[in-house]
Amino acid sequence: MKFVDEAYIDVAAGNGGSGCISFRREKFIPFGGPNGGDGGRGGHVFVEADPNLNTLIDYRYARRHEARNGEQGRGSDQFGAAADxxxxxxxxxxxxxDADTGEVITELLVPGERVMLAKGGDGGFGNLHYKSSTNRAPRQKTPGWPGEQRRLKLELRVLADVGLLGMPNAGKSTLIAAISNARPKIADYPFTTLHPNLGVVRVAPEQSFVVADIPGLIEGAAEGAGLGHQFLRHLQRTRLLLHLVDIAPFDEGVDPVAQAKAIVGELKKYDQALYEKPRWLVLNKLDMVPVEEREQRVKDFVKRMKWKGPVHQISALTREGCEGLIRAIYDHVAAHREPVIEPVDVRFAPDPAAPAAPPSDDPRFR
Structure with a gap:
């Protein structure tokens, strides 16, 4: 399925049905009075968060979504039915x-959450509604109210705890495949990943976190080089960024430090808040470096990078160092997760304003 993370749609709620002017006319009852019913309500337009979906492709081609109008009122005291x-x-x-004003209407963060996007119009009043002791035969009705119409912008930002950041072919897809059940495309050429991939990393029973792998960045992404910045929005909800660096590039003329600094610069150009998120340096492809040279190469890289944060040395291909990295990530994510507050049933909650019960003289309660 094609990954689509942005779309524009038009939604229109249904119009309310108009009221009816009618009078009761039966044998021996020539003046039975008004019996015209009200019109029915137009249909609302709701949106619901579905955890089984991961793309907005359904709304790339279906741009118009309309609810039905409410039924009109009829005689014999019959009100119009509300639309679905x-x-x-x-x-x-x-x-x-809102595509016109830019106002954010809602963010779907909870599975099953339902929000109204457009309200259906109320039905009009029939002449039965205007009947009174002084107005015995009203001949007035009102049309139904129109439903709301909106032009909306949809933007998908995946929900993940950890985001992978780095140059193309830094080993991001290999890492997410090694530590989770995700199976992204892996090849020996740049820009193998063309859309974000999500993987759930299971640390222990009831201990897990979600990792997001996005297409690689290159210098000049702010000007549209490579795939540009179009996928960086998917890292804005993460709690931690892992900056993967290829410590042993195939081309000896490539400087990993210069590439790493270029990524940091592109991140800062895109969003200052994203740049200030906690970020760890992960030096990958350690298996390509001789054992006796690893320590010196890592020290030299950190010194030239002027890096002061955490540094992890791994090989995503052989899983060397991955277990320690996974445990450190989980400890960081778990420490920054918001505690789940269980709802309190007000029927059984103690009233702080109520006076305390006096002590009982019964020895059974002492």
Missing amino acids: DIVLRMPVGTIIS
């Missing part, structure tokens, strides 16, 4: 905003 609502299902992590 429509529910648009979108991936968790979708940001919905």
Whole structure:
């Protein structure tokens, strides 16, 4: 399935049905009074977060979504039926905003969350509604109210705890395949990854975190080089960034330090908040470096990079150093997760304003 993370759609709620002017006319009852019913409500447009979806491709080609109008009122005291609502299902992590004003309407962060995007119009009043002691035969009705219409922008940002950042062919896809069940495409040429991949890393029973692998960045991405910045939005919800660096590039003329600094510069150009997120340096492809040269090469890299943060040395291909990295990542993510607050049933919650019960004289309760 093609990965689509941005789309524009039009939604239109249904119009309300108009009221009816009618009078009861039966045998022996020539003046039965008004009996025109009200119109029905138009259908609402809702959006629901579906954890089984991971792309907005359904809305790339289906741009218009309309709910039905409410039925008109009829005689014999019959009110019009309300129209059915429509529910648009979108991936968790979708940001919905007004395309004209830029105002963010909602962010779908909880699976099953449902939000109204456009309200259906109310039905009009029939002449039965205007009947009173002084207005015995009203001949007035109102049309139904129109439903809301909006042009919306949909933007998907995947929900992940950890994001992988680095140059093409730095080993990001190999790493996510080694530590999770994700199976991204892996090859020996740049830009093998063309869309984000998510992988769940299982550390222990009931201990896991989610890793996001995005296409590699190159110098000049801010000006559109390579795939540009179009996938960096998927790292904005992460708690930790892993900056993967190929410590042993095939081309001896390539300087890994210069490449790493270029990535940091592109990150800062894109978003200052993303640049300030916790970031670890992960030196990959250690298996390509002779054992006796590893320590010196790592020290030289860190010194030239002027790096002060955590440094991890791994080989994603042989899984050397991956277990320690996984455990350190989980400890960091678990320490920064927001605690889950269980809802309190107000029926059984103690009232702080209630006076304390007096002590009982019964020895059974002492």
